[in-house]
Amino acid sequence: MIDFSRVQKELVECRKDAAGSGIQVSPKSDNLVNLIGTIPGPTGTPYEGGVFQIEITIPDGYPFEPPKMKFTTKVWHPNISSQSGAICLDILKDQWSPALTLKTALLSVQALLSAPQPDDPQDAVVAQQYLKDYQTFVNTARYWTESFAKTSSRGVEDKVQKFVEMGFPEAQVRSILEAVGGDENLALERLL
Numbered sequence: 688m689i690d691f692s693r694v695q696k697e698l699v700e701c702r703k704d705a706a707g708s709g710i711q712v713s714p715k716s717d718n719l720v721n722l723i724g725t726i727p728g729p730t731g732t733p734y735e736g737g738v739f740q741i742e743i744t745i746p747d748g749y750p751f752e753p754p755k756m757k758f759t760t761k762v763w764h765p766n767i768s769s770q771s772g773a774i775c776l777d778i779l780k781d782q783w784s785p786a787l788t789l790k791t792a793l794l795s796v797q798a799l800l801s802a803p804q805p806d807d808p809q810d811a812v813v814a815q816q817y818l819k820d821y822q823t824f825v826n827t828a829r830y831w832t833e834s835f836a837k838t839s840s841r842g843v844e845d846k847v848q849k850f851v852e853m854g855f856p857e858a859q860v861r862s863i864l865e866a867v868g869g870d871e872n873l874a875l876e877r878l879l
Contacts, residue, residue: 689749694719697789710793712743713866716876720745723873724756724793725866728836729801733828734762737836740868741796742772743789753783754792760868763824763831765805765814774799775809836868846871850878 698719701712709727722743728734739762744755756779758772766775778787778795808814817824843864849871850860855878867873 689720689745689747691719693750694745694789698722700788701790704790708790708794710790710797711866712789712793713877715742722789723759723866724789725868726793726797726800728832729797732801733825734764734800734832734836737832738865738868739800739836741774741793750785750787753779753787754789755779756792756796761831761835762800763813763828764800765803765808765810765817766799768809769813770810773809775804775807843869846874850874 698712698714701710705711709725711725712722715721715723722745724741724743726739726741728737728739737760739758739760741756742759746752746755756774758767758774760772761769762772763769767773774796776795776799778784778792803814803817805814805817813824816827846864846869847857847860850864851857860874860878863874863877864871867877
């Protein structure tokens with residue numbers, strides 16, 4: 688049985704520190720089973736400047752079972768499937784502990800972006816490129832970050848303006864747009 692009070696506490700903790708860490712977790716809908724996590728790309732990596740969304744599903748056995756996580760933002764990385772977004776990370780499998788939280792899991796995913804493990808890949812093609820042609824890997828990862836994980840600031844301002852004109856508070860609009868990676872449809876669902 689899911690410990691919903693714990694999930695709620697974890698969401699509150701993430702909100703408190705979101706400005707400092709850049710890591711956010713919020714419900715995808717009106718339940719606490721399906722969540723959206725957002726992590727910033729680590730500085731000094733090809734992912735820098737990107738904002739990456741991760742779909743989180745809380746299993747029935749949480750916190751004794753790990754949350755299920757997968758990227759919804761496309762990422763070029765040896766340990767993340769370029770097709771499905773599946774993540775190869777030990778704490779999301781057999782190394783999970785109930786002492787870990789959604790935030791620590793997302794921090795670990797963010798750390799994985801900084802330190803790929805090509806010898807234990809989720810995406811063999813990316814891992815081979817990483818090992819055999821590192822510069823091409825970096826260029827491809829940077830291109831994917833630019834293409835899929837960055838929203839132009841002008842585009843964001845246009846979206847904010849559109850929602851404000853619909854009568855929504857600007858601060859709430861900005862927060863929700865950031866949480867959903869600029870997806871107007873998801874933002875509208877959350878605002879309503």
